[in-house]
Amino acid sequence: MAAPAAAQGKGALAMRVTDLIAQDHRRVREMFLELERMDAGDGERRALLDRIVDELDVHARAEEDAFYPAARAVSRRIDDAEAGHAYLRNAIAAFRALDVECADFTLGVRLIKGIVLSHVLEEESGILMDAQRMGGDELERLGVAMQERKEALTRIRCKRAA
Amino acid sequence: MAMNPFEERGIPLERQIRTWSQVTLPPYRKQDVDAFTRCRIILMNGIENEASVFSHAFARVSDDSELKAGLAALRRVEHQQQNTINWLNPADQSVLETTIAFEQVAIELTAYLARTEPDPYVKQAFDFGLLEDFDHLYRYSQLLDLIHGKDPNEVLQGRTDVLPARPTQDHHNDPFLRLLNHYEKTRAHPRSKVNVLTLMAGEQQTMNFYKTVGHTYGSPEARQLYAEISSVEEEHVTQYESLMDPTETWLERWTMHEFTECANYYTCMETEVDPRIGKIWEIFLACELEHLRIAGDALQRLQGKDPQEVCGRELPTPATFESNREYVTRAIQEQSDLRLVAGGKWARVDELPEDWPSLVYQRAVNADGSPSESVVRLRMEAAGVDLVRAADPAREEAAGEHRVTSLDPEPAANTAPVEYTELTPVEREAAPGDHDDARLVNPVEDPTWPRRLPRKGKGR
Numbered sequence: 338m339a340a341p342a343a344a345q346g347k348g349a350l351a352m353r354v355t356d357l358i359a360q361d362h363r364r365v366r367e368m369f370l371e372l373e374r375m376d377a378g379d380g381e382r383r384a385l386l387d388r389i390v391d392e393l394d395v396h397a398r399a400e401e402d403a404f405y406p407a408a409r410a411v412s413r414r415i416d417d418a419e420a421g422h423a424y425l426r427n428a429i430a431a432f433r434a435l436d437v438e439c440a441d442f443t444l445g446v447r448l449i450k451g452i453v454l455s456h457v458l459e460e461e462s463g464i465l466m467d468a469q470r471m472g473g474d475e476l477e478r479l480g481v482a483m484q485e486r487k488e489a490l491t492r493i494r495c496k497r498a499a
Numbered sequence: 500m501a502m503n504p505f506e507e508r509g510i511p512l513e514r515q516i517r518t519w520s521q522v523t524l525p526p527y528r529k530q531d532v533d534a535f536t537r538c539r540i541i542l543m544n545g546i547e548n549e550a551s552v553f554s555h556a557f558a559r560v561s562d563d564s565e566l567k568a569g570l571a572a573l574r575r576v577e578h579q580q581q582n583t584i585n586w587l588n589p590a591d592q593s594v595l596e597t598t599i600a601f602e603q604v605a606i607e608l609t610a611y612l613a614r615t616e617p618d619p620y621v622k623q624a625f626d627f628g629l630l631e632d633f634d635h636l637y638r639y640s641q642l643l644d645l646i647h648g649k650d651p652n653e654v655l656q657g658r659t660d661v662l663p664a665r666p667t668q669d670h671h672n673d674p675f676l677r678l679l680n681h682y683e684k685t686r687a688h689p690r691s692k693v694n695v696l697t698l699m700a701g702e703q704q705t706m707n708f709y710k711t712v713g714h715t716y717g718s719p720e721a722r723q724l725y726a727e728i729s730s731v732e733e734e735h736v737t738q739y740e741s742l743m744d745p746t747e748t749w750l751e752r753w754t755m756h757e758f759t760e761c762a763n764y765y766t767c768m769e770t771e772v773d774p775r776i777g778k779i780w781e782i783f784l785a786c787e788l789e790h791l792r793i794a795g796d797a798l799q800r801l802q803g804k805d806p807q808e809v810c811g812r813e814l815p816t817p818a819t820f821e822s823n824r825e826y827v828t829r830a831i832q833e834q835s836d837l838r839l840v841a842g843g844k845w846a847r848v849d850e851l852p853e854d855w856p857s858l859v860y861q862r863a864v865n866a867d868g869s870p871s872e873s874v875v876r877l878r879m880e881a882a883g884v885d886l887v888r889a890a891d892p893a894r895e896e897a898a899g900e901h902r903v904t905s906l907d908p909e910p911a912a913n914t915a916p917v918e919y920t921e922l923t924p925v926e927r928e929a930a931p932g933d934h935d936d937a938r939l940v941n942p943v944e945d946p947t948w949p950r951r952l953p954r955k956g957k958g959r
Contacts, residue, residue, distance in 0.1 A: 366562065414746050424803030447565065448800065454563040455801040459748050462560060 354404050354479035355465045361396045362457045365389060369450045377443070386446070390429055393453065395490045397422045403483040407475070412467035414459070421456045428452055501813040504761045505795065505806065509788030515576045522579050524779070526589035529596070534656040535820035536776055538604045539767045540587050541597075542818055543783075545604075545704030546697065546763050547581035550574075553756050557749050566797065570753075573790050580783050587776070594712045595643045599654040601705050602639060605632035606659055608701055610823035610830075612694045615815075621691050621742055624679050625698065626830050627837060627845060628735050633664040633827060635728050637887070638871040641878040642721055644886050652888055660824060661888040662895070663902035665835045667871035668911045670731040671864055673856035676839040677737045684744035684751070689758075689811030692743075696759045697817040699739035706732035720877060723870035730864075741843075750798040751809050757791040758810040759817070766818035824890060835905040848907050858909055868913030875902075875915035876922065883919050 352360075368389045375382050401422065409415045432445040468476065527536065554574050558567045588597060609632060613625035640651040640661045651661050682691055706729055713725025747755070764784035771777035795806030836848040839857065875885045887898045899917035906914065916922050 417746070417748065421802060427803075451563055451565060451801050454561070454566075455748075455750060458561055458563075462749075463746065 351477040352480045352484070353473065353476040354483050355468055355476055357480050357483055358396075358400065358404070358465065359461060361392070362461065365392055365396070365453060366457070368392065369446070369453070372446060373450075382442075389449075390433070391494065393425065393429070395487050395494070397425070398490055399483050399486040403486040404479055407471070407479055408464055408468050411470045412464045414463045414467065418456070418460060418464060421452075421459070425449070425452050425456065502765055503812045504758065504765075504788055504791055504814055505812065507788050509790070509792065510782075510785045512572060512576065512789055512793070515579075515786050515789070517579055517583075522582050523586055524583055526587050527773070527776070529589050529592045533772050534600075534603065534654065534658050535607075536771065536773050537588075537600050537654075538607060538820045539771065539780075539818060540584055540776070541600055541604045541704075542608060542697075542701055543763060543767060543780075544581060544585040545701045546760055547577055547584060548704045548707070549696070549700035550577050550756055550760060551581065552703070553752065557753060560749070566801075569793065569797065573793065576786060577790070580786065583779065584783075587779075593647055594715050595639065595647055596649070596654050598639050598709070598712075599636065599643055599651050601708060602632055602636035603655055603659050604701060605705060606636060606827065607820050607823055608818070609698060610827050611819050611821065612698055612817060613830075614823065614826050616691060616694055617688045618682060618691045620680065621682065621695060623845065624738065624742060625694075626834055627839070628698075628702075628738060629827065629830055630664040630835055630837075631667070631670045631731060631735070633662070633831065634667050634670075634871075635731070637661050637663050638667055638724060638728065638874055640886050640888075641874040642724060645874070645877055645881060646716065646718065646721060650888075651886070655888075657888075657890075658822065660827070660890060660894070661886065662831070662898050663887075664831045664905075665837070666902055666906050666914075667728065667731065668865055668869035668914070669838070669861070669907045670734065671857065671861050672734055672839050673860055674734075674737065676841060676857060677734050678741045678843065679738060680843040681742050681744050684747050684809075687744070689809075690815040692755055692810075693759045693762050693815050693817055695739055695742045696755060697763060699736060699743075700759075702732055702735040702739060705729075706736055720870060720873050724874055727864075727870045748802060750794070750802050751804070754791070754794040754798045754806045754809055757787060757794040758806075758814075760787045761791050762814040762816065763818040765814045766816040769816070770819060828891075828894070831901075835901065838907060848905070851907065855907075858907070861907075861909065861911075865911040869911035872911055872913045872915050876913065879915060879919040879922055885915065 368385065372382065372385050372389065375385070401419065405415050405419065428449060432449060435441050435445055471479075527540075529537075551574060554570045554577075558570045561567055561570075606629065609625050609629040613622050613629060616622040616625060636651070636659065643649050643651055655661070682695070684692075709725045709729035709732060713722055713729060716722055716725070761784060764780050764787055768777060768780035768784055771780055791806075795810075798804050798806050798809070837845045838848060838851055838855070840846045840851070840855070878885050885899070887895045889895045889898075903910075903914070903917050
């Protein structure tokens with residue numbers, strides 16, 4: 338987990354929002370690979386799946402709140418991206434009701450992973466390329482804003498869990 | 500009756516694999532084949548070629564091994580389909596005869612798509628490209644006569660005129676000018692998307708074909724003509740692909756590719772006059788219906804999008820080959836002097852600014868003269884006239900005048916004159932008959948050499 342933006346201090350190197358998003362994508366992909374390596378009877382499967390879903394949810398909300406509104410000025414792909422988030426949320430909601438042990442679980446993981454990878458491909462080859470037109474300073478500012486938003490959403494989630 | 504491909508069942512993928520002998524079917528006889536059957540074969544090879552190019556490009560950026568395996572499974576089948584189709588062309592059909600047929604495809608396909616295109620801007624783009632391909636046919640026809648002593652109508656069967664349009668020496672543009680304005684994916688008519696993809700696929704295979712086969716001729720004039728025209732086809736691919744909305748997602752594009760393949764096979768099946776070839780179109784349509792279902796399912800499953808909202812519910816008929824003579828004639832008369840200008844627009848030759856960007860490039864590539872003019876001059880020297888073929892004799896008479904008057908402000912140094920009488924034969928270092936003579940017409944085999952050949956008025 339990256340250091341809180343507020344703790345980075347003045348002069349610290351801020352991550353561009355495009356790099357932050359790509360970093361999140363890589364992390365989720367690695368978590369999917371880990372999940373696929375687990376045996377069907379592994380009790381940790383559900384816990385890891387929950388972490389993936391949490392990660393995706395925080396990422397998507399932070400992106401929608403802190404990045405997409407600004408990116409809309411330079412990219413015509415935001416409507417598609419938002420629709421992609423909504424589709425993913427629906428698929429996750431349907432999937433979460435499944436029993437970890439049942440055969441559909443593996444199929445469900447493959448489906449969610451497929452949806453995520455498709456979204457990642459479109460975002461990285463589309464919106465993140467379009468966003469380069471915003472310039473380095475703006476991308477860094479948005480990077481800080483998105484990181485702060487992620488942290489705020491994570492804190493809320495932790496409070497709820499407690 | 501129009502077909503909704505989403506309501507049809509195709510052949511299951513596992514049953515689409517064929518044996519090598521089933522893949523390599525007997526070719527058509529070039530003496531018997533209907534010119535438009537040959538056009539359909541050439542076009543469908545181009546459609547399958549684009550399917551392969553696209554699928555590989557998609558696979559290279561995707562991180563989803565399940566998706567990549569699915570793409571590879573379809574490619575394996577479509578590879579067989581392309582083999583079958585392209586190898587229907589017979590071994591005794593020369594490269595230049597095939598080239599003439601490629602240009603017939605480009606002309607008749609572009610004209611039909613322009614005639615039926617619902618978007619006026621896309622239609623204008625098609626008209627512009629049409630007049631360039633039309634002129635290519637005229638240039639290659641000079642070469643066919645010079646090298647093989649054949650009349651282009653042996654291939655064209657009188658369905659397509661052979662006349663100059665926008666002179667090829669002027670087709671070389673600043674790349675920025677070739678970029679047109681794209682359609683909007685949510686507002687464009689599905690037929691426009693299919694038309695653009697079909698034409699882009701056709702131009703792409705033409706570029707690849709010329710680039711691949713140009714070396715098979717020893718004559719410098721022939722090699723240079725292939726080099727020149729293949730570079731124009733390169734520009735055509737740039738032009739047509741720029742019409743596509745870049746925000747179409749990869750899965751939308753995949754689905755649209757499969758839909759376009761269905762539309763083209765469907766048209767071929769409905770219009771084919773050769774029953775044996777017609778059966779091939781029918782089987783391949785059945786294969787493509789399954790490919791479309793697979794791609795559409797992926798679009799629905801991974802992006803939650805209804806493929807029918809992307810493609811529409813009705814197959815258009817892009818691969819319709821029929822007479823477009825009247826349409827093409829009008830386009831030549833009205834648009835030969837159009838040129839590309841910035842912003843995806845067109846202007847008349849006499850409206851071009853002095854610093855028109857394409858001139859810089861034309862000065863560079865045409866510095867030693869234009870190969871497309873060389874072949875006209877050579878034909879004039881060999882036969883007294885350039886080779887033209889038109890249903891209307893008046894258009895043959897006016898061809899030379901049209902060719903010269905539609906040039907841009909800086910004609911190439913070797914621009915062929917309106918008529919042979921204005922032509923001063925080029926001095927050559929080697930005497931006729933020398934082994935080092937690079938003439939296209941071998942003087943040893945040409946009994947008329949060096950007799951002066953008939954001039955104007957003796958027929959073309």
